[in-house]
Amino acid sequence: MNGFVMALRRDMVLALRHKSEWLTALFFFVIVTNLLPLGVGPEASLLRKIAPGVLWIGALLSTLLGLPRLFAPDHADGTLEQMALSPIPLPWLVAGKIVAHWLVCGLPVVLMAPLLGLQFDLPVRSLGLLVVSLMLGTPLLSAIGALGAALTLGLRGGGALLSLLILPLYIPALIFGAGAVEADLAGISAQGHLSLLGAILVVSVFFSPWVTSMALRIALE
Amino acid sequence: MSNSIINWFKYASPASFYPLAGRMIPWFSWLAVVLIASGVWLGLFVAPTDAQQSEGYRIIFVHVPASWMSMFIYCVMAFWSALGLAFNTRLSGMMTAALAPTGAMFAFLSLWTGALWGKPMWGTWWVWDARLTSQLILFFLYLGFIALQSAIDDPRRADRAGALLALVGVVNIPVIYFSVQWWNTLHQGASVSLTKAPSMAHVMLEGMLVMALGFWSYAIAVALTRVRCIILEREITSEWIKRNAVE
Numbered sequence: 001m002n003g004f005v006m007a008l009r010r011d012m013v014l015a016l017r018h019k020s021e022w023l024t025a026l027f028f029f030v031i032v033t034n035l036l037p038l039g040v041g042p043e044a045s046l047l048r049k050i051a052p053g054v055l056w057i058g059a060l061l062s063t064l065l066g067l068p069r070l071f072a073p074d075h076a077d078g079t080l081e082q083m084a085l086s087p088i089p090l091p092w093l094v095a096g097k098i099v100a101h102w103l104v105c106g107l108p109v110v111l112m113a114p115l116l117g118l119q120f121d122l123p124v125r126s127l128g129l130l131v132v133s134l135m136l137g138t139p140l141l142s143a144i145g146a147l148g149a150a151l152t153l154g155l156r157g158g159g160a161l162l163s164l165l166i167l168p169l170y171i172p173a174l175i176f177g178a179g180a181v182e183a184d185l186a187g188i189s190a191q192g193h194l195s196l197l198g199a200i201l202v203v204s205v206f207f208s209p210w211v212t213s214m215a216l217r218i219a220l221e
Numbered sequence: 222m223s224n225s226i227i228n229w230f231k232y233a234s235p236a237s238f239y240p241l242a243g244r245m246i247p248w249f250s251w252l253a254v255v256l257i258a259s260g261v262w263l264g265l266f267v268a269p270t271d272a273q274q275s276e277g278y279r280i281i282f283v284h285v286p287a288s289w290m291s292m293f294i295y296c297v298m299a300f301w302s303a304l305g306l307a308f309n310t311r312l313s314g315m316m317t318a319a320l321a322p323t324g325a326m327f328a329f330l331s332l333w334t335g336a337l338w339g340k341p342m343w344g345t346w347w348v349w350d351a352r353l354t355s356q357l358i359l360f361f362l363y364l365g366f367i368a369l370q371s372a373i374d375d376p377r378r379a380d381r382a383g384a385l386l387a388l389v390g391v392v393n394i395p396v397i398y399f400s401v402q403w404w405n406t407l408h409q410g411a412s413v414s415l416t417k418a419p420s421m422a423h424v425m426l427e428g429m430l431v432m433a434l435g436f437w438s439y440a441i442a443v444a445l446t447r448v449r450c451i452i453l454e455r456e457i458t459s460e461w462i463k464r465n466a467v468e
Contacts, residue, residue, distance in 0.1 A: 147389065151382050155372045164368050165386065168361040169393055172400040179404060200396065211389065218381045 003088035007096025015104040021069060022104040029062035029109050033116050044121045051120035052130065052181035056174055058116075059109045059134055063141040064166065066105035068159050070097060070149040071216065084220055091209040094216070098146045098209065099139075106138030122185075129184045133194065137177040140201045143208035144169050150215035172200055233310045235452045236461040242445040249442035256435030260286075263428035277341045281425075284334040286433035287327045290440060291359060292394075294324035298366075299391035302384030312448075314380025315455070317387060318370055319447035323440050325363035331356055351402040358397050362390045376455055 015022055036054050037047055074080040083093050113134050114127045122130065148166035152158040180193035232238045264282030298317045305313030335353060336346045347353065366386055373379035456462055 147385075151369060151386060152372070157372060161368055161372050164361075165365040168358050168365065168397070169389070171358060172393075172396050175400045175404040196400075211385065215382065215385055218378055218385065221378060 001092065003086075003092035004096040004099075006088075007083075007093040008100050009096075011097050011100030012103065015100065022066065022108065025062045025065045025105050026108045026112060028065055029058045029112065030116065032061060033058040034119070037119070047120045048122060048185070051117060051122050052126075052178040052185070053174075054120070055113055055116060055130065056134075056137070056178040056181075059106075059113070059138060060141060060167075060170055060174060062109055063105050063138060063145060064163055066101060067145045067149045067162055067166070068152075070101050070146060071153050072149075072158070075153055075219075080216065081220055084217060090213040090216065094146065094212045095209040098142050098212075101146070102139045102142040106142055110134040110138055122181075126181055126184050129190055130181050133177045133180040133190075133197065136194065136197045136201055137173050140173050140197070140204055141170060143201075143204045144173075146208055146212045147215055150212045150219060153216070153219040173197065176200070230308075230310070233308070233312050235312055235315070235456055236459075238312055239449060239452050242449050246442055246445050246449075249438045249445070253435050253438035253442055256431055256438060260428055260432035260435050263424060263431055268425045268428050277338065280334050280338045282428050282432050284331060284338060285429050286436045287334065288331040288356065289433055290436045291324055291328035291331055291356070291363075294320050294327065294440060295359065295362070295387070295391060295394070298324065298387045302387040305380060305384050306388070311377075311380070311455075314376075314384060315448050315451045316444070317383060318380070319444045319451055320440075321363060321367050321370070321383075322447070323443050325360065325367060327436070327440070328356060328360040328363055332360060351398070351404075354401045355394075355398045358401070359394065362394075366390070 033054055036050070040046065040050070071080060074083070084090055086093075110131060113130055117127045117130050145162075145166050148162045148169075151165060152162045155161060176193045176197040180190040180197065183193055184190045232241055260282060264279055268279070268282075270276055298320050301313045301316045301320070304310065305317065332353070335356070339348065340346050366383055369386055370379045370383045373382060453462065
């Protein structure tokens with residue numbers, strides 16, 4: 001547990017000293033979602049219909065943007081090896097890093113989403129639901145993404161490879177996350193979607209630090 | 222190890238598996254040729270014309286077995302991956318790597334033949350049906366596995382990283398399948414269902430099973446050939462290859 005707090009604090013301090021890194025991911029989210037109306041036209045009814053999917057895909061891509069930095073800098077300067085050798089269980093350290101990644105890359109996206117939702121003419125009720133679904137979904141994206149980041153650590157073309165590995169695994173989160181908002185827009189209860197999203201979140205947050213540590217040990221061998 | 226118990230790990234060594242694979246390849250190759258030829262004959266000449274779909278339905282003799290194989294091969298890959306991670310056997314990783322391209326090929330074949338069938342039957346090459354979508358995602362999972370393996374230079378790391386990915390993938394397949402299914406039904410209602418007519422003529426089912434067995438033999442023959450190449454590539458410096466394998 002100590003290791004969890006330690007890794008979390010360390011990564012947060014590092015992130016706050018390099019503000020450009022996470023601000024880039026946030027602006028990426030804003031710009032990608034703002035490009036879409038320019039591509040498909042400004043018709044309000046169409047925009048309202050595609051808003052949940054667009055915002056969710058934007059969140060997904062901007063999470064992906066921060067993933068290579070999850071382990072790569074620590075791998076480059078040898079910190080990661082020290083972590084793997086330390087008596088503190090590696091999964092705790094990894095869990096701390098995952099939570100830090102979510103706080104840096106996921107949470108700003110969640111907080112920014114309602115504002116972008118307004119641009120897409122989403123009703124206020126759905127905006128709340130959008131925040132809830134992203135709140136459940138973005139930690140899930142960080143947890144699954146950490147595995148991909150560990151598997152592609154130090155490889156040629158790591159970033160593109162990472163998206164090829166991880167994006168198919170993001171599909172359930174996308175379906176239930178965007179589905180919750182869409183169901184609400186259509187006047188159906190979104191509870192089923194949110195429950196399933198929460199269930200997947202619990203399972204992946206439980207297993208991800210453990211599997212990611214295995215992948216890190218393979219990469220460090 | 223005493224002689225009284227079976228040595229389960231005898232063929233886990235590439236040196237003893239290499240000749241065994243070499244002896245098995247011709248058998249499975251001929252079996253594949255015979256089975257696929259008789260499957261094609263059953264499918265194209267013996268099976269009756271379908272009442273609703275006329276002649277166009279005959280592509281299912283390729284389509285359905287290919288879909289089965291693509292799913293089955295991923296499970297076999299996961300099996301070898303688990304074995305490789307548990308027992309640290311080198312051959313398991315090689316088998317997984319050898320199976321992946323065949324699985325990807327079957328997944329692609331299933332999508333392609335599905336599109337060819339969908340055009341005359343549904344009037345469109347592609348619908349966002351739950352099965353089509355999850356088959357496409359399975360194809361992506363295969364591509365991800367192959368890309369990861371080919372990006373890693375160290376074969377041991379490639380095997381173990383690939384094994385982990387295959388296991389995570391196989392856990393995800395049911396989740397993805399059900400999520401896509403619910404997504405589809407929640408959105409559009411049952412638009413197009415792939416479910417066949419309630420009763421299928423006996424000979425159609427037989428033709429499909431024969432084709433499936435033929436594809437099975439083909440997959441085994443090809444995977445064994447590929448695993449032999451991988452063994453040669455990786456063990457080229459070892460003594461036993463210099464003594465036996467290179468004739």
